[in-house]
Amino acid sequence: MNVGSMVVALGERRTRLAVYVAVVVVLSLALGFQAVTAGGTTTTTSDDGRWTPTSTPGDATGTTNGSTDSSATDSAVDRTGVLVTVQSYGGFGQNNGRAVVVNDGGVVWSFAPEDSRVFDAEMLENGHVLVSYATALPASECPERTLEYKDDRCVRNNVVELDYETKDEVWAYRWYDAFITHHEVHDADRLPNGETAIVDMGNDRAFVVNESKDVVWNWSAREHIGPGSDFWEKYGGPERPRPESDWTHMNDIDQLADGDFSLSIRNFDVVLEVNRSTKEIERVVGEVRGGKDVEGREPILDDQHNPMWVSSEHVLVADSEADRIVEVNASTQAVVWSYGDGLLWPRDADRLPNGNTLVTNSLRYEVEEVTPDGEVVWRYRVAWNGKRGIPYEADRVQLPEEPDGMPTLGDRASDAATTSGASTSTGTAAPEATGAPSETAAPQATGSDGGSGAGSDAGGSAAGDDGSGGGVVERLAGYAYLYLPFWVGGVELALVGVGVLVGVVAVLDGVAFAIGRFRDVNA
Numbered sequence: 001m002n003v004g005s006m007v008v009a010l011g012e013r014r015t016r017l018a019v020y021v022a023v024v025v026v027l028s029l030a031l032g033f034q035a036v037t038a039g040g041t042t043t044t045t046s047d048d049g050r051w052t053p054t055s056t057p058g059d060a061t062g063t064t065n066g067s068t069d070s071s072a073t074d075s076a077v078d079r080t081g082v083l084v085t086v087q088s089y090g091g092f093g094q095n096n097g098r099a100v101v102v103n104d105g106g107v108v109w110s111f112a113p114e115d116s117r118v119f120d121a122e123m124l125e126n127g128h129v130l131v132s133y134a135t136a137l138p139a140s141e142c143p144e145r146t147l148e149y150k151d152d153r154c155v156r157n158n159v160v161e162l163d164y165e166t167k168d169e170v171w172a173y174r175w176y177d178a179f180i181t182h183h184e185v186h187d188a189d190r191l192p193n194g195e196t197a198i199v200d201m202g203n204d205r206a207f208v209v210n211e212s213k214d215v216v217w218n219w220s221a222r223e224h225i226g227p228g229s230d231f232w233e234k235y236g237g238p239e240r241p242r243p244e245s246d247w248t249h250m251n252d253i254d255q256l257a258d259g260d261f262s263l264s265i266r267n268f269d270v271v272l273e274v275n276r277s278t279k280e281i282e283r284v285v286g287e288v289r290g291g292k293d294v295e296g297r298e299p300i301l302d303d304q305h306n307p308m309w310v311s312s313e314h315v316l317v318a319d320s321e322a323d324r325i326v327e328v329n330a331s332t333q334a335v336v337w338s339y340g341d342g343l344l345w346p347r348d349a350d351r352l353p354n355g356n357t358l359v360t361n362s363l364r365y366e367v368e369e370v371t372p373d374g375e376v377v378w379r380y381r382v383a384w385n386g387k388r389g390i391p392y393e394a395d396r397v398q399l400p401e402e403p404d405g406m407p408t409l410g411d412r413a414s415d416a417a418t419t420s421g422a423s424t425s426t427g428t429a430a431p432e433a434t435g436a437p438s439e440t441a442a443p444q445a446t447g448s449d450g451g452s453g454a455g456s457d458a459g460g461s462a463a464g465d466d467g468s469g470g471g472v473v474e475r476l477a478g479y480a481y482l483y484l485p486f487w488v489g490g491v492e493l494a495l496v497g498v499g500v501l502v503g504v505v506a507v508l509d510g511v512a513f514a515i516g517r518f519r520d521v522n523a
């Protein structure tokens with residue numbers, strides 16, 4: 001049949017009707033097939049996510065430095081997998097978060113505290129798990145002082161050490177605050193001496209408690225970086241709360257090898273190194289948002305999360321609002337490695353012993369392991385009960401939360417590769433180059449496995465590797481996917497789109513036909 005005769009045939013109303021029906025049937029079958037195959041290709045234990053069975057994370061072959069992962073051998077706990085925290089599933093306002101361990105194709109452990117958002121978890125040397133989560137409470141369970149701001153609810157922050165097998169609480173530290181959206185605990189770390197370091201964004205402070213729950217160290221942001229402080233004099237900073245009505249949004253604490261603390265001050269766009277004894281700020285990584293040192297330029301970090309010091313000089317940071325991961329030389333501010341392919345609001349990045357990086361890609365609802373060259377070698381898609389979940393952070397179970405001496409990728413390139421401008425380190429380093437942070441940083445990421453569904457194709461094309469690709473449309477698409485069934489991805493949306501289009505044409509056709517008949521009858 002040639003094109004001409006096809007057009008003539010379509011002129012027949014009956015043929016057109018058959019075509020409409022055929023298209024809808026084919027699309028429905030295709031969608032049904034997607035729904036059935038997308039859900040359970042690999043996991044038998046639950047419907048929690050699809051597993052890309054390329055390899056066990058960290059065991060990937062083909063990494064450029066060729067090293068193998070030996071971390072499992074020196075672990076105190078003979079367990080493997082990735083520990084992922086999920087703040088909530090199926091929506092931002094939900095209080096149904098979990099901590100899960102994924103391994104061999106599915107979820108092998110999960111902890112789901114009631115009415116809570118889960119932000120941080122780490123496997124401890126003793127085999128227990130330390131989980132930080134925020135519980136939404138009705139007014140009847142709230143201390144009076146928390147109801148001053150909002151009289152019908154509050155948040156209880158929980159830092160809880162659990163027995164892995166029984167999930168019994170072995171130890172816990174708790175406090176109440178007003179809002180679950182910006183007064184909730186985002187990070188707590190068990191220190192080698194048994195103390196626990198915690199960030200408290202509701203009170204703009206970091207503190208350390210001992211086993212008896214006495215506060216043995218306290219660092220107040222107001223005192224050290226607020227108006228009147230030396231820091232404020234030198235850099236300035238944001239005076240007004242934003243965007244969730246909090247000031248610093250302090251979201252991460254780590255103890256470094258020399259005992260100093262690393263603090264992530266999200267709303268200032270900086271990571272601070274603070275001397276534990278003197279409480280002085282020893283180093284500033286990043287540039288203060290709106291501060292004196294940026295002079296109208298974009299700071300090199302933008303609402304960062306979960307910095308990990310891979311060496312005493314290099315820090316790996318989830319540069320969240322820039323939709324990229326960066327490894328930064330802390331003294332020169334040079335971005336020595338960056339990766340942003342397909343990332344939308346990444347909030348954690350951990351360097352692994354084999355040189356790969358474990359990335360928590362929050363608004364794409366997945367955790368992935370990427371090689372230094374940007375090839376995705378492992379991916380876990382986060383979902384529960386058919387809904388996508390928003391991961392907050394991920395750790396390799398076999399590794400300490402902040403392992404010392406991980407491979408730095410800056411060694412592969414010149415540390416002087418890039419910088420966005422003035423150094424904010426307290427040392428002597430000077431800017432070495434100008435230009436966009438990742439313009440010349442090497443090696444650049446290229447790969448993505450292009451899997452279907454909620455993965456890298458979820459919001460359209462992947463973000464550029466400089467992180468600049470996460471535009472408004474991608475953001476909105478990212479949010480929308482959270483509210484759609486897990487099996488709906490880019491392919492499914494396209495099928496629905498074609499179906500809707502054909503449906504509209506069929507209806508218009510029907511209306512035209514009816515009007516024609518009406519006219520014929522009344523002629």
Ligand SMILES: O=[N+]([O-])c1ccc(OS(=O)(=O)O)cc1
Pocket residue numbers: 087117180181182186244249251266347
């Ligand atoms: O669950 N929350 O309410 C929530 C989670 C994340 C968040 O932003 S973040 O930049 O701290 O991750 C703010 C609020």
